[in-house]
Amino acid sequence: MRGALVWVGLIMVSLVAGCTAGPDPSGSTPTPTPTASSSPSPSSPGLTPTPSSPPSPSPSQSPTPSPTRAPAEVSARRMMADVERLAGDIGPREATSKAFYEAADLVERRFRELGFRTRRTEVKVPAGDSWGTPVRAGTSANVIADSPGLDPARDHVVIGAHLDTVARAPGAEDNASGIAVLLELARLAGLEPPDVPVRFVAFGAEEPRGDGDALHHFGSQQLVADLSAAERRAIRGMVSLDRVGVPAERVPVCRAGDRGADLQDQLLAAARSAKIRTRACEDRASDHWSYQKAGIPAARLGKIAYAGYHSPDDVPSVVDQDQLARAARIVWAWLGRS
Template sequence: MRPRPTRLLVAAVLVTATACTSPSLAGSPPTTSAPASASATSGFAPSTSSAPTATTSTPRVTTRTAAPPPRVGTFDVDRVMGGIRTLSAIGPRDAASPASDRAAAYVAGQLRAAGYRVRLQPFRVPAGISWGVRVPAGSSVNVVADPPGFDARQPHVVVGAHLDTVPQSPGAEDNASGLMVMAEVARMTRQQPGGLPVRFVAFGAEEARGGSGSAYAFGSRHFVAALDATQRRALRGMVALDRVGVRAAAVPVCSGGRGTPALARAIRAASSGATPTRACTNRASDHVSFEAVDIPAARLGSVPYAAYHSAQDVPSVVDRRQLARSGAVVWAWVRSLR
């Protein structure tokens, strides 16, 4: 079904204006070591760098045992926090609302400014109940950002984060934190591309719209359904950044529990010697859409916090050091790919 043209026109105008390795990794799961200081060339502030030790064998996406230090592209926590404040100020961003369109336009502008080719991928969402509140049917978008010369039929990975919130929350942690860490890693990756191209996607309509909570991740499901057989084979892994800023001793790196844990192990191994991580299982974000079709997938984030899905999910909930740690984990993984 086609979305309402008026909403899409508004989204397009706003965008203009704001000008996841494969099946088997052998060996034991990595263990987390005591924090260690990062070198000045790590690309992240020293206070954000401590790490696990891990061993892996060669997955479908080959990783080096240690990621090389970045030459350029320091992770800018101030930039990330500024974006979190901007998105939170928009207010609650239900997937079928004009506020979600404004968030999509803002994120698209950030990715375009970083040098990506950005397009909107529209889709319909059903009416339902989101965290106890009735929400209408309507349209939403995925914001898809590709580096120049990108070919989806060639090997690549996807890093994503969801745009929407539940109706009563301004969503600083859930999920402005994931969106802006994604945007910052995207900026760094354009400055220093790695061994595999990275497609960055802001997914619409991740939050549940069904009374049982089972109807969710509409945007990522739509994205996966739109891939042809060649593009699915070329997609070597997907990582979802969802709630990555709440203070914690380590960064959660979760598998979806459906048969692709190798990617989560590879992500933890890539940040060995730099950032503390912990293993987990989580089935509640956009990575499940990819895992459902046997594309290796993982989720970063999911630390519990009192303001979850509430009006109190504001920027003060987010911890700068945890943002930098989450960014460091994603960056190390991206740098390890070849």
């Protein structure tokens, strides 16, 4: 009887041993298979999501979209307001007059507000005849505004417009129109800096005080004469904005000589890209001529004939804001920002 009990005990031990999980002979740990209703859990390292069922990111993991700024656009309204301010409120701005310096202060303040580094250079002018009005000798000024970081001995471009008028003209078209476009381009460049640095210049004493080249373009002639050889070589192109507001079907794009041919072609191509009609021409009667004579590629936008030229009738109503916008868009496209 005792032997039978021992035998039964041995059988029970074998059965219990067979029902207890032991190490797999292959040495691997069996992996449970999840059911269709199971979902992966970060605390279960053995459950890796399959590529066809990626986990959804939590709201905190979603990327935050970056806000995009609308491209800077030319504002005809702003430019027309500047024409009104210069020609309507200030009026005639003979190069050595109190009114000229009032305009110079306004322009320099605007450049500074837009983030440009500014300076002035004095321009000595002789006595003479301002389109029929005797004028005394005196001092005018160039207002210069440089893009932040501009090195005048390294590649850059110059965009200019003359600030003065003949003695008897309010100068809406000649040349508040050019200054208005100059300030608008500076505003755009402050918002979207072009790849090439820009020097903006409001020239003093562009208007003649007698016949001949020596009695014309005093501000630009002096500014160019003061440039070093390295600074002259660094100017990739100079564009003068002079009488750019008279309504017309086309915008004149003028060169002063062969050296300006490539720049003229660039401006004409920029106009085509902006879908603006132009007219190629040759002209030396603006500040681009001072740069051209020094061997610097230069061109002029503007020069449409109008009845009020150099007269008291050159008032803001002469100027067309759509034509202002066309001139600005051509230069903006030339700067590569259209």
